[in-house]
Amino acid sequence: MIDAHIHFDQYSEEQREILLTEMAQFNVTHLIAVSTHLASSMVNLKLAQHDKRILPAFGFHPEQVMLEDREQVQLFEWMRGHIEEMVAIGEVGLPYYLKQEKELPYQPYINLLEKFIALAAEMDKPIILHAVYEDAHTVCDLLEKYKVTAAHFHWFKGDIHVVKRMIANGYFISITPDVLYEKEIQQLVKEYPLEQMMVETDGPWPFKGIFSGKMTHPIMIRASIEKIATIKQLSFEEVSTTLYENTQKFYRLNY
Template sequence: MSRRIIDAHIHLDMYEEEDQIQILRELDVNDVTAIVAVSNNFASSVKQLELSKIDRRVKPAIGYHPEQALPSEIELSEILQLIDEHASYLTAIGEVGLPYYLRQKQPNVDVALYKNVLELFVRKAAKYNLPIALHAVYEDAAIVCEMLEQYSISKAQFHWFKGDDIILEQIIANGYMISVTPEVTYREKIQHLVKQVPFTQLMVETDGPWPFDHSFKDKLTHPSMMHESIHSIAKIKGVTVDEAYREIYKTTQRFFCI
């Protein structure tokens, strides 16, 4: 049985250096053929590029994470320039999106300004025909879908998606991707989501170094955890584990062109 997997979303630069080394050293033994390393800001984007040049299995994505203060004009310009300079080398634009959790803490956050920033990244994705890795949960997903449609974006990944079935139906109808974390092994809402998403639009990720509970509690978030995700997905969908591995790997490989 082929056990090959791809981590569709990981913040490799956020790990301690010794943990980065450990993860990269253990990829082969865990049948992880690639990891898509998303960025949080300019420094993060530069680091992902550096890591990808050290190890070709690291697939870099450049972006600005929305759950933080807006970037300065200078930083935003630097990130966009970095995309222009490395477009042919990039695997995706990301992580980008809208600040849902930040708004829960700071209700006065001006979402319009974050939408303007996101639109700049969507334009880059359209210009270079690159996949875009999105942080867009609950009602934000509908706003983002509208923007993606406006720019005729076909390759969009809603990572660790949370939201109601109506928005999920729109995401699926538009042909966009959903990637799920190891939470799929123990959280019913994620399991409910997986039931509805076809294999042609389903991927697995860690979002490491974000920590998880249950069997993963107090453990370093590692791409190897996705094997448990695949086993849970197979059970949820009523298919063999072999089929779940094969379909998810094929979908991820095709989406990111890796």
């Protein structure tokens, strides 16, 4: 199993040690460690240098105050200097939830995302996206503009029209442990091809149901795979193998 989206830098040092120690016991081979901003990217790079199972992605999470121009320049210069060390650009996208909380100028976020997508096209790197509901249409427009097809929409939610568009364009989604209790995610699993799917935790984000009160751990994706298998009416082994191979192929992992 591969956790296709985890904020590994946001765990405490003690928690990281637990996750890294227990990964092998539960057959979790790699973590795609996404970043929130420049400082986060630097931490993930350092962590990856100490453990090759951590595969870092660098970017700027959109659900926060917009970067100033000089901060954008710093981030992009740093990313360009670490092309070979990053597995993807991410996490990047649009601030759907922040937009619900307060008024904010949206165009600067779209402009910054376009720069990330242009960079992904230039570098030939996969891109990891935070884009839900109506924001997904805007993101698809930009991906199509730059002909970027290696797009991973994490914890995706959206209408059937954008789902069909994403499937047709070959974009991937990743499923979180809330598939065990969220009808919306279960319906998405029904609609989306298994061949364009991965699994993630988005840790340390907490989950409900059987995971309530527990530290978010990559081993939780096993339960997600079991639920996906039930929904797809396939064996656990077939689904597990397909999801693992999907993630290897998408992130160009030669293991």
